[in-house]
Amino acid sequence: MTDASTYTPPKVWTWKQGNGGKFANINRPVSGATQEKELPVGRHPLQLYSMGTPNGVKVTIMLEELLALGHKGAEYDAWLINIGEGDQFGSGFVAINPNSKIPALHDRSGEKPIRLFESGAILTHLAEKFGALLPKEPAARAECLSWLFWQMGSAPYVGGGFGHFYAYAPEKFEYAIDRFTMETKRQLDVLDQRLAQSEYIAGDAYTIADIAIWPWYGGLAQLDQYGASEFLAVQEYKHLQRWTTLIRNRPAVRRGRMVNRVRGDADTQVRERHDASDFEGKALDKM
Ligand SMILES: N[C@@H](CCC(=O)N[C@@H](CS)C(=O)NCC(=O)O)C(=O)O
Numbered sequence: 001m002t003d004a005s006t007y008t009p010p011k012v013w014t015w016k017q018g019n020g021g022k023f024a025n026i027n028r029p030v031s032g033a034t035q036e037k038e039l040p041v042g043r044h045p046l047q048l049y050s051m052g053t054p055n056g057v058k059v060t061i062m063l064e065e066l067l068a069l070g071h072k073g074a075e076y077d078a079w080l081i082n083i084g085e086g087d088q089f090g091s092g093f094v095a096i097n098p099n100s101k102i103p104a105l106h107d108r109s110g111e112k113p114i115r116l117f118e119s120g121a122i123l124t125h126l127a128e129k130f131g132a133l134l135p136k137e138p139a140a141r142a143e144c145l146s147w148l149f150w151q152m153g154s155a156p157y158v159g160g161g162f163g164h165f166y167a168y169a170p171e172k173f174e175y176a177i178d179r180f181t182m183e184t185k186r187q188l189d190v191l192d193q194r195l196a197q198s199e200y201i202a203g204d205a206y207t208i209a210d211i212a213i214w215p216w217y218g219g220l221a222q223l224d225q226y227g228a229s230e231f232l233a234v235q236e237y238k239h240l241q242r243w244t245t246l247i248r249n250r251p252a253v254r255r256g257r258m259v260n261r262v263r264g265d266a267d268t269q270v271r272e273r274h275d276a277s278d279f280e281g282k283a284l285d286k287m
Pocket residue numbers: 026027053054055056083088100101102103117118119120152
């Protein structure tokens with residue numbers, strides 16, 4: 001590593017493996033599979049390949065919400081793709097997501113399987129398939145989709161920007177931390193002001209916009225994501241705090257957050273989910 005103040009970029013960048021960052025062992029400048037590996041397939045029409053990260057739990061929360069609403073066709077098998085061990089570069093996974101990131105879904109309910117990647121596309125597909133959690137009335141639908149896409153565009157500044165430089169980079173760069181903290185706090189304020197006006201993100205009803213936004217911004221607000229609660233003064237966002245508690249207490253959210261989870265107490269982890277009985281004996285109250 002070169003000191004931040006003395007580094008001059010070369011004419012053409014070349015890849016130095018192992019740059020000291022937390023994800024140095026899995027990050028590469030090229031795409032595609034690195035190993036032949038078939039994906040397992042269970043008995044349900046929906047096959048999810050994921051991990052319990054903020055992007056992963058959006059989909060398991062959605063599926064648990066659909067099941068709670070009585071949509072039996074939302075039964076699913078959730079298989080663990082351990083991104084720390086490079087499972088996202090297996091040939092079977094890359095065939096479903098050429099971008100090698102979780103979550104990815106195979107909908108095998110029709111004549112031909114449908115592959116889906118990008119959590120926003122997966123949430124929209126499931127909402128349309130079951131006619132739930134995405135309003136049909138044009139203005140309400142537009143508001144919901146606007147916030148859904150807001151999350152997709154905004155969270156990389158939190159995860160890849162703020163979280164990376166505050167918690168994971170091998171050195172603390174004041175410039176990078178300042179820049180991404182400013183943007184993260186601005187986004188927290190956007191949500192706080194919005195939630196001062198309406199109970200849920202897109203209005204009076206709970207929608208896929210809440211499901212997409214909660215894992216990232218609820219995580220910052222109450223789960224000490226990146227160990228940054230105090231640094232970001234998250235208690236100051238009162239309306240965001242109210243909403244975070246409201247969503248957190250939903251039973252389907254508690255269940256969804258346990259699926260493909262590899263951290264925390266053993267009784268908070270359902271590493272693979274194939275059936276509702278997989279939650280038996282688990283500590284939902286700890287979530
Ligand atoms: N925009 C994507 C982001 C997906 C994403 O970044 N997934 C991360 C985990 S939270 C991942 O799989 N990282 C593995 C890697 O970068 O190799 C989505 O919403 O689905």
